[in-house]
Amino acid sequence: MRYVIVGGSAAAISAVEAIRSLDQKSEIELFSDEETPLFSRVLLPYYVAEELSKPLLNFRSSDFFEKNNVMAHMGVRVQEVLVDPTAVKAQDGNRYPFDKLLLATGGTPIVPRIPGIRKEGISTLKTMADAEKICHMKGTKAVVIGAGSIGVEASISLKRRGMKEVTLLEQMAHVLPTVFDAEAATIITKRIEEIGVRVLTGEKAVRFIGNGRVAGVVTDAREIECDMVVVAVGVRPAAQLAQKAGIEIGPMGGVKVNERMMTSVRDIYAAGDVAETYDLARDRSFLNAIWPCAFEQGRIAGLNMAGRKTLYPGSFRKNSIGNFIGIPAMSMGATRPDDHVNRQEGDDIREIQRRTKDTYRKLVLKNGRIIGAILVGQTKKAGLFSILLQKRVDVTEFIPKLMSSSLNFLDILPLIRRNADQFTETEYKELMDTGI
Numbered sequence: 001m002r003y004v005i006v007g008g009s010a011a012a013i014s015a016v017e018a019i020r021s022l023d024q025k026s027e028i029e030l031f032s033d034e035e036t037p038l039f040s041r042v043l044l045p046y047y048v049a050e051e052l053s054k055p056l057l058n059f060r061s062s063d064f065f066e067k068n069n070v071m072a073h074m075g076v077r078v079q080e081v082l083v084d085p086t087a088v089k090a091q092d093g094n095r096y097p098f099d100k101l102l103l104a105t106g107g108t109p110i111v112p113r114i115p116g117i118r119k120e121g122i123s124t125l126k127t128m129a130d131a132e133k134i135c136h137m138k139g140t141k142a143v144v145i146g147a148g149s150i151g152v153e154a155s156i157s158l159k160r161r162g163m164k165e166v167t168l169l170e171q172m173a174h175v176l177p178t179v180f181d182a183e184a185a186t187i188i189t190k191r192i193e194e195i196g197v198r199v200l201t202g203e204k205a206v207r208f209i210g211n212g213r214v215a216g217v218v219t220d221a222r223e224i225e226c227d228m229v230v231v232a233v234g235v236r237p238a239a240q241l242a243q244k245a246g247i248e249i250g251p252m253g254g255v256k257v258n259e260r261m262m263t264s265v266r267d268i269y270a271a272g273d274v275a276e277t278y279d280l281a282r283d284r285s286f287l288n289a290i291w292p293c294a295f296e297q298g299r300i301a302g303l304n305m306a307g308r309k310t311l312y313p314g315s316f317r318k319n320s321i322g323n324f325i326g327i328p329a330m331s332m333g334a335t336r337p338d339d340h341v342n343r344q345e346g347d348d349i350r351e352i353q354r355r356t357k358d359t360y361r362k363l364v365l366k367n368g369r370i371i372g373a374i375l376v377g378q379t380k381k382a383g384l385f386s387i388l389l390q391k392r393v394d395v396t397e398f399i400p401k402l403m404s405s406s407l408n409f410l411d412i413l414p415l416i417r418r419n420a421d422q423f424t425e426t427e428y429k430e431l432m433d434t435g436i
Helices: 010-022 041-048 128-135 149-161 182-195 240-244 291-305 382-391 396-402 409-418 425-432
Strands: 002-006 027-032 070-074 078-083 086-090 095-097 100-103 107-109 141-145 165-170 197-201 205-209 216-219 223-225 228-231 235-237 268-270 275-279 284-286 318-320 329-333 349-355 360-366 369-376
Touching: 002 010, 010 027, 010 100, 010 291, 041 128, 041 149, 078 240, 100 291, 141 149, 149 165, 149 182, 149 197, 149 228, 182 197, 182 329, 182 360, 182 369, 268 291, 275 291, 329 382, 360 396, 369 382, 382 425, 396 409, 409 425
Parallel strands: 002 027, 002 100, 027 070, 100 268, 141 165, 141 228, 165 197
Antiparallel strands: 078 086, 086 095, 107 235, 205 216, 216 223, 275 284, 318 329, 329 369, 349 360, 360 369
């Protein structure tokens, strides 16, 4: 058996471990266009902030490939996937045959077509090369375009790094628009501003100015002087290899996979940010491009590649920004009724909200079942909401208790007993340990 893995991050490494748990002898060849191996992308903002050195970014030891008998081709891009006969064509000019292939190519940063975008001093933040580029930029004034998770973390990282002025620019009405609602964003924005970042929402960058090197950003409302720009407007699935090979692409632009993480072409699998999988909250296929999902999908793919039939039950997005802003803030699932939710005629979708001076809690319900939640200022009960979302139990009678700040385990014990057949002993214990 010959395994080929395209990608070198969470899904790829998890797949290697899963394969080796069942098959210790077959060849594994791994290709990554990243020259730096085994680093965690989610830690790059800490590197930019000079809070973590490069060795501390690694999520596996430097001898991982050697220990697992993997031939790693770092810095080598795969240019084409051939399906008959099966092989990948790499930029080194060679073809590498495979029996099983995993596409774990991740996502590609979206670079908007704004005049001047190619000037020096402008970068995305996705790769180690991006982080190194940002770290070597000189100046005292920075603009971050896009206030999603990456943008918020990048802006705070630059401020912690010592930038005198940092402006966070978002064309939507509030920060973190895909994972938090306006009410939560109000609290989060206040905290970001307290850190020293200027936040501008509802403004769009229309061009970059400067003679060769960026000297400012012109929006539809003003001109912002700067020495550098980080572009963080989003990421799209890096599905070009799959598309070129004739592999089916899903409605969200990711590689469509089944419950075994196999694509429409036999023996070719996909996992991680490139894969479009079943979303438990939205009841439809979706892109949940977060580290834990990538790791689990890689594990499932690896087990199936090595011959152990294992089904992926689906996932839902969880986002936490608390470590960076200094106050607990988390969201999960569908945070708005119109958030790509599969909605049938007669479905009852509603929001339940509770706001205090320093906290905010929101549940999104579909026919009495939790499909999304937002918690700001107090997140100890996030584990409970996550389990209830996953189990899809009707919580209608327990909404007042679930929204109460004094919620405890005894309050929801009748709910658990009523749905006892859906909870394993481990999950029951986990509910007891969620801090309620």
